[in-house]
Amino acid sequence: MNLGRVVRLLSLTLALFLLMPAVASFAQTPVPPGPNTLTGPDVSNDQLLLQQLQGNLHGRVSIPDQKSAMLIQPEGQDWRALRDGTLKTVSAVVLLGMIAALVVFYVVRGKIRIDAGPSRRRIQRFNGMERFAHWITAASFLVLAVTGLNLVFGRWLLIPLLGPEAFATMTVYGKLAHNFLSFPFVLGIVLMLLIWVRHNIPNGSDIAWIKAAGGLFSKGKHPPAKKFNAGQKLIFWMVVAGGGVVAASGYVLLFPFAVTDIAGMQLAHLVHAILSVLLIAGIISHIYIGSIGMEGAFDAMGSGQVDVNWAREHHSLWLEEELRKGKAAGKPPTVGRQLPAE
Structure with missing residues (x-):
């Protein structure tokens, strides 16, 4: 290589080195929006792009499913913002608020005891088929609730605790359980509707029960009720009607398009999420009353038999009908109020 070629090569290298800052500065300078003969209207960000589109952006596909040609749906931005923002925040407030309210109620009111004390007489409240319908619905709903909440809050709550790999595995199996357990949940809803709908038609006794708030806030003052009181009727219709809509919207998502x-x-997703949160909040209160909140309540769905004194205080009208049929078992109680003659 001669000396002249070396000098020209060094000069060219030095010139490029000196021009590099100017080139970088030019590349980073934003171009103001305006018409472009090659690409049309210039777009500097995603939001401006969506505004320029003024509707869905479709491409061209050669397969029969023309829905796959949709490239951009601007309304999806609003849906995602609502789902990941407002909906998630409101859901957390509703669920945590219900739990907090029940904790306060338990601290103030305590466990609702049988005022007359347990007797030695039991009466059949729910038979085997009724308990089967209840428990198949309850068990499947609990799994559906947990796996559904995991899809909403799991990424935020569980990944820091379990790590991404364990969370991903758990979520995959949870999604499968969520899909397939929807079928026994629907079966349970149908069974409950067929078995109990005649007992859950609103009547005049419900008004008195509502005025007295079911006697939940006052000891010894239990309004009369038939087989189901107004509160239980509310839970029934919430599960049957609300659960039915939740299931229907879920199947729309399970079988897309x-x-x-x-x-x-997108609308089905919002309906599914909103009603699910309300249903979970209502069931939390139902679980509380049926377990630690009220003495003797769990027996109704446990063994199917309840204490006669419990039945008298919470479902006196129903008890009177059953006693006339001679369905109470055991000896009369030795304490508390005496039972009417059979």
Whole structure:
């Protein structure tokens, strides 16, 4: 290599080195929006792009499913913001608020005891089929609730505790359980509707029960009720009607685009999420009353038999009907109020 070629090469290298800052500065300088003969209107960010689109952006596909041609749906941005922002915040407030309210109620009111004390007489409240319908619905709903909440809050709550790999594995199996256990949940809803609908028609005794708040806040003052009181009727219709809509919207999501388009699926997702949160909050209160909140309440769905004194205080009208049929078992109680003659 001669000396002149070396000098020219060094000069060119030095010139490029000196021009590099100017090139970098030019590349980083934002171009103001304006018409472009090659690409059309210039777009500097995603939001401006969506504004320029003014609707969905579709491409062209050669397969029969034309829905796959949709590239951008601007409304999806609003749906995602609502799902990941407002909906998640409100859901947390509703669920934590219900738990906090029950804790306060338990601290102030305590366990609701049988005022007359337990007797030695039991009466059949729910038979085997009734308990089967209840427990298949309850068990499947609990799994559906936990796996559904995991999809909403799990990434935020569980990944720091379990790590991403364990969380991913748990979520995959949880999603499978969520999908398949929806079927026994629906079966339970149908069974409960067929078995109990005639007992859950509102009547005049419900008004008195509501005025007295079910006697939950006052000891020794239990309004009369038939087989189901107004509070239980509310839970019944919440599970049957609300659970039915939750299941229907869930199947819309489980079988995408079978009955609606993307906008309909987004609406189904919001309906599914909102009603599910309200249903979970209501069931939390139901679980509380049926377990630690009220003495003798769990027996109704445990053994199927309840204490006669418990039945008299919480379902006196129903007890009177059953006693006339001679369905109470055991000896009369030695304490508390005496039973009417059979």
